[in-house]
Amino acid sequence: MNSKQLSERIGNIDELLIQQAESVPNYGKARRKHRVRRIVATAAVLALMVCSCAAGALAFGQETVIETIVEVPVEQEMLELKDIGITLILPDSWKGKYAMEANEYGEYHVYSTSIRDAGKGGGILFYIMKWGQQITEEQWRNEDGEWNFAGNRYIMTTKDGTYLLYYASDMQCAPDAYEEYRQMEKQVKDIRFIVDAAL
Amino acid sequence: MDDREIIQLYRDRNEGAIRETSLKYGRLCSFIANNILKNHEDCEEVVNDTYLALWNSIPPKNPDRFSVFTGKIARNLALKKYEYNSASKRNPEAVCALEELEECVSGKDYPENEIENKRIEMAISEFLREQEEEKRNIFVLRYWYFESVRNISIRTGYSEGKIKSVLFRLRIKLRKYLKSEGIEI
Known part of the structure; x- marks a missing residue:
């Protein structure tokens, strides 16, 4: 046809x-x-x-107790998305608290398992998409392309395409799980990336 | 005037039918024709041909939805004119919309078969019914009404990027759906 x-x-x-x-x-x-x-x-x-x-x-009227927490360095928490050639370095505190799922649109969703498993919402913290074309950072900033269907952050452009991190739209948790969700969600900005095919 | 009354005028072969159609649906016909052709003379011609086609088809036809029936005729006539026009005369927006639809199909010429066409039309309708209302309407505005992405964005209150993305995803889904229904695309 x-x-x-x-x-x-x-x-x-x-x-x-x-x-x-x-x-x-x-x-x-x-x-x-x-x-x-x-x-x-x-x-x-x-x-x-x-x-x-x-x-x-x-x-x-309880006394306030100040706890001193000594952080012991642990192995970095890494999430490899082999299909699209990118590895995410997540906050160490996320260990055991998240999972990843991919959908038919090429979106890789990372979500909070405790929120989802408790039936308190989708718990999606962010998702990664790889666009087939090379989008420069300037284009990303100035043009209103297909990629702008939701709030996103520019990661990198490689010879294979462009990686963007999308913030979850809509409420992803019930009001009583908001604090828990927010704790993880505010750390999304600290996520770092390793890309296979950097230019 | 009510649509039923206008249709009755056609059935009575009363020329007032054309006047009433023009008053009520002249703008709709111009709107559809303009979305496809973007040329005033061609649009006028299409609108006039639409009235003639209505006069010739009612009776025996007795449309349930007169506005859509009229719009369909205008759309088909405008598309015929669009093909007839040279490449340089074609409306870039309509060119764009048709190019977008190329993603859903193989591009090969398909032997026309009335029964198969009906099956495909029913499948597309079913596919659209399964979508959320917003997405369905965006699809119809783009590929039935040939509205520009910009106008759809203004009407729906969504950004152009979001409109493009919705259309992009629907095209992928439509392609998969038609394949799953055993429709050769």
Whole structure:
């Protein structure tokens, strides 16, 4: 089949689908409204938690004990994505707390196992994608290409393509797991990379 | 005027049918034709030919959704004109949309067969019904209405990058879906 023939077939799809698309709403606006409400709700939950902790501390008047933690260097926590030729050096504290899954779109999702296994949400911390074309950092910064479907960070371009790290969109955890999720999520910026086919 | 009443005018061979169609759906026809052709004269010609085609097809046809029926005729006529136009005269946006669809197919000429065409159309409809509403609408806006990515972005409130990405993923999925349905692409 050629594209013209496919276009003709598309021309004769269910009329209801065609009619629905005629009056498409502004989804982006609706989502932003919903996101703001969710952020406000989460902030309210956090504020309550902070207040209750402070109230508890005052009520019991316990001495504050300062613990000195001596960190013993351990082997670096590494995650190799062989299919796309990149290795991630993750925070050591993530050992045993994450897993990786790939989907049909070539996305490699890294998620928190404790959040997902407890049924408290998807727990996705970030995902890696390798784009087939070479995208310079300047293009990434200035152009609104296909790769910009979600917030992302430029990793590197090699002779085989470009690696981007995508931040999870949507809430990935229930409100009561937010602190736990946030602990890992804020360390995503510290992840480093080793790429096989650097230019 | 209600669509049922307009259709009745056609059935009564009342020339007011054309006037009423023009008032209610003239803009829609121009919009679709313009998305494909981007040439004022060609668009006007297509819109006029659409009215003629409606006059000649109703009766015996009795469309359930008159707006879509009218739009389909305009679309088909515009695509025919698009092919007829020389490469330099073709609308780059329509060229782009068709090039995007090339990713879903082998590119070989497919022997036309009415039964097989119907099967493919039903499969594409089913595929679209299985998608989320937003993605489905973006696909239809792009490949049925030939809307530009920029306009779809404005209408849906999503960035152009997101629109391109949604379309890219849907094309991959559509290709896989058609293959899984045993449709030779």
